[in-house]
Amino acid sequence: MRQNISDSERIGRGVLGIWLIVIAVGALRARRRTVAAIAGIAGIGLIQNAVTGFCGGNWLFNIDSTKE
Structure with a gap:
């Protein structure tokens, strides 16, 4: 799987997940x-x-925040 979420988004998802x-x-x-x-x-x-840096929802809607 290829990463499709940026580093800052990974941090936000990690913090929210722990919460x-x-x-x-x-x-x-x-x-x-x-x-x-x-x-x-x-x-x-x-x-x-x-x-993992991969989001199935982003993949489904062809969103790649690593390019920004």
């Missing part, structure tokens, strides 16, 4: 399982984007 994981843990402790599941899945997806 969503923290929200998921807090929601799980408060027994709000639906919120925990949604936040956890979204957080894991954003962290995966940050680590």
Whole structure:
């Protein structure tokens, strides 16, 4: 897979992903399982984007922010 997100976007997605994981843990402790599941899945997806530098949504819509 070719990278299609810029370095600054990777940092933003990583920070947001970690924040969503923290929200998921807090929601799980408060027994709000639906919120925990949604936040956890979204957080894991954003962290995966940050680590690999590839976003399937950007690829689908032919967006490449590395060229900017």
